[in-house]
Amino acid sequence: MPVVAIVGRPNVGKSTLFNRIFGRRKALVEDFPGVTRDRNYAEVTRFERPFTLIDTGGFEPQSQERLLQQMREQSQLAIEEADLIVFLLDVQQGLTPADQEVAAMLRRVDKPVLFAINKVDGERQEQAAAEFYALGVEELFTVSAEHGLGINDLVANILDRLPSAPGPAAAEEVTRIAVIGRPNVGKSSLVNRLLGFERVVANPVAGTTRDSIDTAFVYNRKPYLLIDTAGIRRKGKVSQKLEKFSVVQALKALERAHVVIMVIDAVEGVTEQDLTVAGYAHEQGRALMLVVNKWDAVEKDNQTLGRFVEDIRINFKFLPYAPILFVSALTGQRVAKIMAEIEKVAAEYNRQVTTGELNKALEMAVTAHPPAMHQGRRLKIFYATQVGVRPPSFMIFVSKAEGFHFSYERYLTNKIREAFGFQGTPIRLIFRDRERR
Numbered sequence: 273m274p275v276v277a278i279v280g281r282p283n284v285g286k287s288t289l290f291n292r293i294f295g296r297r298k299a300l301v302e303d304f305p306g307v308t309r310d311r312n313y314a315e316v317t318r319f320e321r322p323f324t325l326i327d328t329g330g331f332e333p334q335s336q337e338r339l340l341q342q343m344r345e346q347s348q349l350a351i352e353e354a355d356l357i358v359f360l361l362d363v364q365q366g367l368t369p370a371d372q373e374v375a376a377m378l379r380r381v382d383k384p385v386l387f388a389i390n391k392v393d394g395e396r397q398e399q400a401a402a403e404f405y406a407l408g409v410e411e412l413f414t415v416s417a418e419h420g421l422g423i424n425d426l427v428a429n430i431l432d433r434l435p436s437a438p439g440p441a442a443a444e445e446v447t448r449i450a451v452i453g454r455p456n457v458g459k460s461s462l463v464n465r466l467l468g469f470e471r472v473v474a475n476p477v478a479g480t481t482r483d484s485i486d487t488a489f490v491y492n493r494k495p496y497l498l499i500d501t502a503g504i505r506r507k508g509k510v511s512q513k514l515e516k517f518s519v520v521q522a523l524k525a526l527e528r529a530h531v532v533i534m535v536i537d538a539v540e541g542v543t544e545q546d547l548t549v550a551g552y553a554h555e556q557g558r559a560l561m562l563v564v565n566k567w568d569a570v571e572k573d574n575q576t577l578g579r580f581v582e583d584i585r586i587n588f589k590f591l592p593y594a595p596i597l598f599v600s601a602l603t604g605q606r607v608a609k610i611m612a613e614i615e616k617v618a619a620e621y622n623r624q625v626t627t628g629e630l631n632k633a634l635e636m637a638v639t640a641h642p643p644a645m646h647q648g649r650r651l652k653i654f655y656a657t658q659v660g661v662r663p664p665s666f667m668i669f670v671s672k673a674e675g676f677h678f679s680y681e682r683y684l685t686n687k688i689r690e691a692f693g694f695q696g697t698p699i700r701l702i703f704r705d706r707e708r709r
């Protein structure tokens with residue numbers, strides 16, 4: 273979700289503008305317990321375009337010197353975090369040297385910056401606002417945050433300049449599926465079954481590489497591309513050499529895939545090679561599901577399934593999120609479930625949660641189990657926002673990123689999963705220092 277930051281000197285009306293754009297009073301976001309908050313943020317949707325709005329205000333300057341320093345820091349922060357900056361000025365106070373300096377700083381930034389003059393409540397101020405052209409900007413927006421004047425024009429210009437939201441657009445793209453697994457686990461049998469179902473409208477297209485064949489198809493009115501590896505078409509006995517080759521093929525297929533179907537032979541069980549390839553998929557941020565094939569060939573009692581699941585969970589302990597399906601390509605048993613599951617996993621892979629929901633979940637996690645001490649100070653989490661999909665990635669603004677231990681990252685990851693699911697997809701947490709010099 274794109275981020276819009278409002279910067280400006282104290283008292284120019286940042287909070288008032290924030291509330292105006294947000295459309296509500298800003299007491300909406302509670303602080304994390306024990307955390308001093310110096311910024312307000314809100315999720316705003318205007319003209320069906322969501323963005324995160326940050327009010328960077330609230331500092332109390334002790335002196336002119338200090339004011340300038342704080343404005344520099346505040347602007348730097350906005351420059352780093354935001355996709356667009358609204359620099360708010362005050363027609364009553366007029367143009368000050370601090371404004372001049374910050375404006376110069378913002379002009380050098382490779383991001384859209386809108387210069388808005390506030391407290392333009394009437395004709396008289398409208399004329400006075402012309403003074404701000406001395407900042408050397410081409411366009412000024414005059415607003416009255418208090419009286420709601422010029423706000424729609426400003427918002428429309430914000431939306432025009434925002435990078436387009438990745439969420440829905442990405443979801444419409446083709447989902448690329450790679451079926452991987454050791455030789456002879458039944459990949460081609462499975463693929464043939466999958467594409468054989470009448471609901472799947474298959475259309476083979478030439479692969480982008482010489483040794484793969486991609487098949488485009490539609491399932492539930494959504495487009496998919498099945499990435500076939502060369503090994504799929506190969507029949508008969510396999511040598512050691514071929515086995516190694518199949519790993520290379522699998523890794524190549526992975527590079528292009530969104531969702532990976534890792535096929536495991538129910539009779540042979542999980543092998544080292546399966547773990548290697550699955551580990552790679554995880555690191556590359558691919559969604560993954562485990563399909564245990566040849567389930568028909570296993571002698572079963574009422575504990576077989578449970579034991580098998582347990583065994584897989586222990587082996588693939590780095591993939592607690594991967595769904596497991598037990599199928600038989602030979603009989604067709606449960607093969608139809610695969611596409612239904614892929615559809616779900618692909619949705620999770622593309623899922624975008626709101627900043628509000630995300631921070632609520634984090635707040636609960638932090639309350640239940642606060643971060644540790646680091647160099648004599650308690651680590652703090654300020655807020656988080658989802659910065660990407662495929663896989664879902666979250667940027668968490670903290671007091672000291674390097675202080676966050678792997679175990680706490682795992683804890684937060686688990687809490688995010690508890691709150692949102694994200695079945696089948698890895699998720700990424702990126703810790704960022706809120707203050708950087």
Ligand SMILES: Nc1nc2c(ncn2[C@@H]2O[C@H](COP(=O)(O)OP(=O)(O)OP(=O)(O)O)[C@@H](O)[C@H]2O)c(=O)[nH]1
Nearest residue numbers: 282283284285286287288329330391416417418419
């Ligand atoms: N006349 C007039 N006054 C305004 C307008 N917008 C805000 N104000 C007033 O300006 C003062 C400061 O507004 P805030 O929104 O608190 O300013 P701020 O920039 O958030 O201040 P900090 O939190 O200290 O950074 C308040 O008394 C507002 O009522 C406006 O459009 N016209």
Ligand SMILES: Nc1nc2c(ncn2[C@@H]2O[C@H](COP(=O)(O)OP(=O)(O)OP(=O)(O)O)[C@@H](O)[C@H]2O)c(=O)[nH]1
Nearest residue numbers: 455456457458459460461503504506566600601602
């Ligand atoms: N019992 C049983 N046998 C299966 C099943 N699926 C595939 N097989 C058999 O397993 C063997 C290998 O199947 P393939 O589909 O060629 O396997 P593959 O993974 O594509 O093999 P490579 O092309 O070597 O990578 C064949 O003899 C299949 O008949 C199944 O669900 N149950």
